[in-house]
Amino acid sequence: MNQISPVQADTAPKAPRPDLRRVDCDPDFWYPVAWSADLKKDKTLAVSYAGTPIVLVRPEEGSVFALYDRCPHRQVPLSKGTVNGQTVRCCYHGWAFGRSGRCIDVPYLGKGKLPNGVRTFPVREAGGLIFIFPGDPEKADTVPFPKLAQTDNPKYKTKHFSPRVNCHYTFMHENLMDMNHQFLHRRQMGQIKARFLGQDKGENFIEARYSFMRCAGQQPLAERLIFGKHKDLQGKEQPVEEVVTIRTEYPYQTLRITDKDGDLIMDLWTAYVPVDKEQRVTQSFGLLSILRPQTPLLIDLIWPALGWFTNRIFLEDKEIVELEQAAWNEVGHDRNVEIFPVVVGLRELLARCGIAHDDDTRPDTKPAAPATAPTTA
């Protein structure tokens, strides 16, 4: 039960179609692009979705709006401009645009029709995040908005994360889903061994459930403060009774931990938002909700340690997924040989729900010399 069968173990490396690193995110979803706190009243904020420049504008009164961040006149960023009432005015020649994207003033223009305006993006604000809908605006109202961890539940305290990682968003999904990578964090988390409990999947999701065994090493302080002290069984493997459920429900990912009573003690929600057109840079946004302990002050006491602990682990993950991207860049195609069925299923999900490129043979990504050779058994 705690080990998997090697379904693909004897498969020679080959480039699957489509190459998963050439599958773009489906834009017909709500994606976070900024923290609410980073956009002040009467100010603009320049953000990006997959190479599309977007200006967020928060007027003195009313909700945030989002425009294509290039003035149609000379293509300079509207985010460099000034906000007046419900309009943003380009810093260069002073053209002004409203929240509908319409051009409403060219200061030196006489009578006659005003120039064309700019594209707009549907905006929603929730859980401390500003979301835009980069795809077909007509779908914005019907596409489900995600549940954002426990940001609306006072029993939980929620931490914000937003690291930028130089890799394709799919590496992020695979990294978190495959808990066998605890070996990577052996210095931070002691020698934990993941125990795979089972999986579940559907049209737009896949989830894996794990428990953990501690093989050796000390339990780190931050971990103990969150989960409580494990019983010491004279050096034997001690089953940790929490269950970890990792779920990619396209395009988001969650990691939830329930204790032995089935209570949700940790709830992580993340989105991986492509920054550049090639989608090789990912802006992550994470909401990590922790159940407040009985002792009210304890959560505040452990909060800094929790931040330090999760950051240390995250830096290891960032390094490794960026090395995966670098290896992909070297040869220009995906060579992963996956043997873990959950990850195989996740990869199928991401390929199915995303938008595959057709240019599989860009000139800058020619295959390198043969990298692997069969070995004798």
Add this chain to the structure above:
Amino acid sequence: MNQISPVQADTAPKAPRPDLRRVDCDPDFWYPVAWSADLKKDKTLAVSYAGTPIVLVRPEEGSVFALYDRCPHRQVPLSKGTVNGQTVRCCYHGWAFGRSGRCIDVPYLGKGKLPNGVRTFPVREAGGLIFIFPGDPEKADTVPFPKLAQTDNPKYKTKHFSPRVNCHYTFMHENLMDMNHQFLHRRQMGQIKARFLGQDKGENFIEARYSFMRCAGQQPLAERLIFGKHKDLQGKEQPVEEVVTIRTEYPYQTLRITDKDGDLIMDLWTAYVPVDKEQRVTQSFGLLSILRPQTPLLIDLIWPALGWFTNRIFLEDKEIVELEQAAWNEVGHDRNVEIFPVVVGLRELLARCGIAHDDDTRPDTKPAAPATAPTTA
């Protein structure tokens, strides 16, 4: 009169042919490449015109000469070499070349014919600048040499500018010609509104005339010292009686200010010289002549303030034209929607007088996702 009709306001964005940012400078003109003061006797100076490396050599006696800056032997820069009399000697194996470009010595070569020499460029020195003629040398004598502001007139004091800007030279012409961009300099120049007085054009030039109105804000000190204090009309718009004439006479540009008596009080001459082969980096050379005031010392007193003032304004222009180039790079073609007839005419002039590329579809500049959308009126 002070407002224009929206000739192109309802035109959808399209890529004109030729794309103005793929039009190279015509090399059959005299271009400045260095300040005279930066080339000492018996020294070399490495410069560049549109990716062509050029070494300037100033012998102890005689005029400056210019050679292709690669030794024909192993292509290392001759500018790294030594100057002896009328020759420059390559630093590597000591091959020597005269001002005619001819190879006149290979130290370790026996009898027999010397190797081929290097290409030369016609050189002229004037107004504190060293000019070369990068095109067909046979045309150098007949192509008119520009008038360099008031560098030869003792009634004026002349300032030197030579900023390098990361954009195509055509952005520089458009920036200066369109005085409606005073909005960009609102923090430096108060709220000045340009009043368009008229234009004039011909085969190889276009010029626009403006006066300025102050809408609000204080007149900056440096501006007041140059133009005198404007009459205060109790907060009303005060017509500034100077006339500003901006003229692109291919390939140079001038900005001249005359006072209410028609006297020339400021005369700016600029050249925008492409540095790299793609012509996306521009080395500007500017000569700014200011009429010396009646009080002889005044010009020296205001000189530092003038430098500070013009530099602040220039930095805003540099930022904005580099943003324009960056936006062009993103999509790989020109999307400007121009509504100001003078700039439309300027763009036609620059396209007509320059040399259009034929490779309009480089692989590194693929169009991005659609950027603008029609808006309801």
Add this chain to the structure above:
Amino acid sequence: MNQISPVQADTAPKAPRPDLRRVDCDPDFWYPVAWSADLKKDKTLAVSYAGTPIVLVRPEEGSVFALYDRCPHRQVPLSKGTVNGQTVRCCYHGWAFGRSGRCIDVPYLGKGKLPNGVRTFPVREAGGLIFIFPGDPEKADTVPFPKLAQTDNPKYKTKHFSPRVNCHYTFMHENLMDMNHQFLHRRQMGQIKARFLGQDKGENFIEARYSFMRCAGQQPLAERLIFGKHKDLQGKEQPVEEVVTIRTEYPYQTLRITDKDGDLIMDLWTAYVPVDKEQRVTQSFGLLSILRPQTPLLIDLIWPALGWFTNRIFLEDKEIVELEQAAWNEVGHDRNVEIFPVVVGLRELLARCGIAHDDDTRPDTKPAAPATAPTTA
């Protein structure tokens, strides 16, 4: 005898086939990739041959082994992993590989066949260097292993050099072989003039012999300490009686100096190892053996001065060969016009023994504007 005939002096520059800078090193030789001292027991070291990532592993017991430095699972570098006995374990999910390249453990894998392993490289350690055989492993045993200067001779003391140079390896061979480039080192070595004594060549080697004349200037201290003080003949040219023999015996290069009695006083062995796939970055490894003087302590006294002196000279060579590579990059093909028969022969040797690319027309290396023009005689 001391001057050469201008065999190619009147040849117009043209791109020879194959372009020497598109000729890759032949991988069927032993190449050094690291110093032995840089790989500790139970540690890994990431190196590279022509863009192929290689991990060197030194177990606690037994010899160094070399694997392709990418885990076949997710392509992260095995060099980031841990060494246990005769295996290296990937840092990410803990897959383990033995010295045969075979995958010997996947911690979370149940019964069944283990995944494929990774490519291995034959390894040898000698003269303080770790060598790998990047080509066909079957040839490793029969291809001759080089003689490494005088590293095995106690009469000599050997210095290690390993500069990385941003140029194609062929520039390094040409630089050292053509002693007429002493002009480059005029500040370091006084005004030495090379006297060409003759050459010798065969299927896989070429060698040139020189003596040196001092035309003017003082003999540097370090040079005097190595070679002894030259007799002062009242300012006349003083024949230096040492003979310098430079030999490229593919793919290595040596420079040997014998004194007037024919004794070998200096023996330099170098290898130029391509780092990147394009082979435009070269990792040099040099062993410089100096005959210990009669006075035993003298060699230790001059050792620091010798290091300083050779380093100063090397920095000049590094700058010049990188300028050669930069000039090649500008135009995308080789324009060298060689007139020195030894270098012409060396270029033929390197083209003959290396592996020519077939992609002579990469899009990123389009020819620039014409660079040279015939000059009148």
